Amino acid sequence: MNSELVPFNGMLPALLGEARRRRVAMSLAFAFIALTALAIGVLWPKKYEASTAILAQESSIITPLMEGAASTTGNKNRAGIARDVIFSRKVMNEILVTGGWMATHPSPIEKDRLIEGIKARTRVQTARDNLITITYFDSDPKRAFEVTRQLAHLFISESLASKQRESHDAYDFINSQVEAYRQKLTDAEGKLKAYRDANADARPGSEADTDARISQLRTQIENTRMDLMEKRSQAAALDSQLSGESEVNAVQTTEGIYQTQLAVLQGQLDKLLLTYTDQYPDVIRIRHQMDDLRRQLAQSNQRKQSAMLAGTPMPLDNSVQMNPLYQQMKMQLSTARGDVAATAARIGASESMLQSELERSRRIASSENVTSELTRDYNVNRDVYQDLLKRRENARVSMNLDDEQRGLTFLIQNPAVMPLTPSGLRFMHFGLAGLALALAVPFGLLFTLVRFDPRVRSVWQLERATGMTVLASVPFYPSPQDRQRSHLHNTLLVLIVAGVVAVYLILFLLKLRGLA
DSSP, rough: OOOOOOOOOGGHHHHHHHHHHTHHOOOOOOOOHHHHHHHHHHSSSSEEEEEEEEEOOOTTTTTTTTTTTTTOOOOHHHHHHHHHTTTHHHHHHHHHTTTGGGOOOOOOHHHHHHHHEEEEEEEEEETTTEEEEEEEEEESSSHHHHHHHHHHHHHHHHHHHHHHHHHHHHHHHHHHHHHHHHHHHHHHHHHHHHHHHOOOSSTTTTHHHOOOOHHHOOOHHHHHHHHHHHHHHHHHHHHHHTTOOOEEEEEEEHHHHHHHHHHHHHHHHHHTTTOOOSSSHHHHHHHHHHHHHHHHHHHHHHHHHHHHHHHHHOEEEEEEEOOOHHHHHHHHHHHHHHHHHHHHHHHHHHHHHHHHHHHHHHHHHHHHHHHHHHHHHHHHHHHHHHHHHHHHHHHHHHHHHHHHHHHSEEEEEEEOOOOOOOOOOOOHHHHHHHHHHHHHHHHHHHHHHHHHHSSSSSSHHHHHHHHSSOOOOOOOOOOOHHHHHHHHHHHHHHHHHHHHHHHHHHHHHHHHHHHO
């Protein structure tokens, strides 16, 4: 036994010899592998693939016009949304009808199995953020086309319906919140109004009015006190001056009075006579007055003489002349004392009003906490209500956009087409692979046998194993039986190879003509 491997330059004769000797087995192996691959190719299910591309458009000419007034209902995870929509139970039931699977009235378990199979044969991808590709393969090209087209249609319709439901739900929710906060705002306003009606000091501006009134009264009291001090000083000064004046200015008799009046009239008469004649009316009037005074003076003297002759006492006939300055100062002092009393009374009234305003200020301060809390609740509800009104209008515009399909829209960029040729491994691939494998496997086994077989197959192996030189070799001479057997083997080889080739040609022609 030789444990050394046969060198490559000495393997060709051995390979030819072994191939000649084992040609029937190799042809049978060739036929088996080739026909097996061909049978697998015939039985291999065909895979017809159809795809469609959907473009999700988020922006349009109306988008910048409605910016800030409406919100588009969209989501960046397009692939996730597409899978959720396409693989939903509602869509899958529609696909079962479209694909014809419901014609056999499958049971619920069979329906679930069919749905799982459809999901396994469906692939959803996003080439970009807004381009969705739906791919479906099936053994029936028409069903693959119809299912793919229906998937795109259902995805678009369900997505738009979902968007509409979402916008309607958002509007309904915001509208319900608007009504709720409107009621809260009305209640808060009613509570604040009722509290202000019940508490006059809690009305708006009461605190400012009270503070202004208190400041005004304090200023008024200070000014009045200064005025009172001034009037008291004036009254004291008048009282001091009045104590130094005499009430009576002079005492005169009746005769003295008449003489004084006559002297005054005489002076007036002399002054008139310098200008006018004796017939001037004023001259005549003054002379009559003087005559009257002389008669009154004569009568007074006559009464005095009669009284003296009769021995009766003389009545006092004196005239007291009061001091006019004293009388004026006394009136001023009385007026000043009245002003002092009035000013003091005004100070008392102002102080009373000040105390009333201070008490009112304390009441306002005590009610300020309640008013502040009610006002704060009212302002919060009002702000939230106004914000919700704006949001409701935005939601209304968004809802109208979705109803009219003016927001997020879907466009079939690449519609599904009927697949004409199957995708993946086809019959031709199996045939060519079977021929290649049918040639490679027998020759590979033959090469392995010759390469690792320990038997001596050449002179070189013998010389190397024995260390001696081979002088001559005896060739093989076949007998008639050997020739007959060799001829039979050759015939079988040709028939087997020809049969395999014929089967391949027939099946390929049938495939080309569409009969198989």
